[in-house]
Amino acid sequence: MAATRTRRGATASRRYWLFKSEPAVYSIDDLARDRRTCWEGVRNYQARNLLRDDVAVGDGVLFYHSNADPLAVVGIARVCRAAYADHHAWDPSSPYFDPRSDPGAPTWLMVDVEFVERFAAPVTRAALAAEPALRDMLVLRRGARLSVQPVTADEWRAVLGLAGSRARW
C-alpha cells in the first residue's frame, strides 16, 4: 500500500472512505465538472469526528449516490484538504445554516475533495451486496445512516475491481 504524507505522519498508510451524496444535490457529474469541491453540510457528530480526526489529505473516497436510482458507487475522489470550518453554518441562506456553531470554535467541519474518476458503469448497491468480499461493508448495513464511512483497503480494492477502475493507488 502506498504511504502518503498526512496529518497522521509521513509514514501513515492512506485510508479509504465512502462519502454519500444525493445526486440531486451534488453528483459525480458535478464533481467531474468542478474538479474540486468542499464537502459541506456534514451535520452529524460521528461523521464530523471522522473528518476532524481521521480523514487526511491523500485519502481515497468512494463517491456514493444515496436516495437515487440507481443506488451506487459512481466514482472516486481524493481528499485534497484536511478538515476546516464549514462556514456554511454561518450563512443564513444555506440549507446547512446552524447558528449554534461558534466562529471561535466551529461545531461543523468540512474537507475538500478532488475528482479522480467516474466509473464507466456505476457499481450498484445490488452489485456490492452480491460481492462476498463486501459482506461487512458498512453502507450495506441496514440503517447505516453515517454519511462519512470508513472503508477497508480490501473493500476499496474490491469496489475498484467491480468497477474495472483504471485508477492507480
Next chain:
DNA sequence: GCCAACGTTGGC
C-alpha cells in the same frame, strides 16, 4: 409513499 433505524432534544 412507507417505515425502520438512528440521532437529537428536552422534560423530569
Next chain:
DNA sequence: GCCAACGTTGGC
C-alpha cells in the same frame, strides 16, 4: 442520567 417524543435518513 433516563427516556419518550420527535425529526431525519434513506432503502425499499
